[in-house]
Amino acid sequence: MKNQKSTQLFKNAQKVIPGGVNSPVRAFKSVAADPIFIQKAKGPYLYDEDGNRYIDYCLSWGPMILGHANIFVLSGVEKAMSKGTSYGIPTVGETQLAEMIVSAFASIDEVRLVSSxxxxxxxxxxxxxxxxxxxxxxxxxxxxxxxxxxxxxxxxxxxxxxxxxxxxxxxxxxxxxxxxxxxxxxxxxxxxxxxxxxxxxxxxxxxxxxxxxxxxxxxxxxxxxxxxxxxxxxxxxxxxx
Ligand SMILES: Cc1ncc(COP(=O)(O)O)c(C=O)c1O
Missing domain, CATH: 3.40.640.10 (Type I PLP-dependent aspartate aminotransferase-like (Major domain))
Known part of the structure; x- marks a missing residue:
């Protein structure tokens, strides 16, 4: 499998990002390889910068459960983005999301949304x-x-x-x-x-x-x-x- 481009991109990244990755779970040291750099994704597949295609069993650690670039998700995101991307003050969407999570899990009474x-x-x-x-x-x-x-x-x-x-x-x-x-x-x-x-x-x-x-x-x-x-x-x- 070709991976020259990813290897070069990793070298470039290491010059400006400590360790070349922004999360330890993206480092490939424990599998004795350089990280692969992804160019795009669609449905169940990831495509790297060298043109290799992979079946994605990781799904961005969970959230891509509907597959990559899902048409319904993209159109929802596009609709929301057309109203602006961040306000820094409350929106009704936050309450709606919290209500959906609370009603989906018997063990959850309240939700605090965070970034990581x-x-x-x-x-x-x-x-x-x-x-x-x-x-x-x-x-x-x-x-x-x-x-x-x-x-x-x-x-x-x-x-x-x-x-x-x-x-x-x-x-x-x-x-x-x-x-x-x-x-x-x-x-x-x-x-x-x-x-x-x-x-x-x-x-x-x-x-x-x-x-x-x-x-x-x-x-x-x-x-x-x-x-x-x-x-x-x-x-x-x-x-x-
Ligand atoms: C179980 C678990 N908790 C917490 C974290 C940290 O998440 P984040 O990288 O978004 O800070 C991770 C990340 O891999 C994780 O797997």
């Missing part, structure tokens, strides 16, 4: 800490929850390519509030709750662990987390970004 997964995680953890008055958060080894400081501890995804358990630049004072447990191991979580009884604000988990190779939860693992959090009045955060 990192921001969502940061907000959820701040809320959990504020509501419980506690500092510590349990995360699972290999789970990735964005580049917020205290979550860059044993994070999976592209961060594994750094070859260190946590990112340089994360103060030890922040990381010390992050407790680690192996995924699918409720006993380890139970032990942490025993040791840090009233200090745990939240448990954060990728319900299906996508950032360490798509690992499914064992039967009842998530139920046990729910029970433990209820028992200890901690918040359970499902990060499904």
């Amino acid at each position: 997964g990192t921001e969502a995680v940061m907000t959820a953890i701040r809320l959990a800490r504020g509501a419980t008055g506690r500092d510590k958060v349990i995360k699972f080894i290999g789970g990735y929850h964005g580049h917020v400081d205290h979550m860059l501890v044993s994070a999976g995804s592209g961060l594994m390519t750094l070859g260190s358990p946590s990112s340089p630049g994360v103060p030890a004072d922040f990381a010390k509030h992050t407790l680690l447990a192996p995924y699918n191991n409720p006993e380890a979580v139970m032990e942490l709750f025993k040791e840090y009884a009233d200090q745990i604000a939240a448990v954060i988990v990728e319900p299906i662990a996508g950032n360490m190779g798509t690992v499914l939860p064992k039967p009842f693992f998530l139920n046990e987390l729910r029970t433990l959090c209820n028992q200890h009045k901690s918040i359970l955060i499902f990060d499904e970004v």
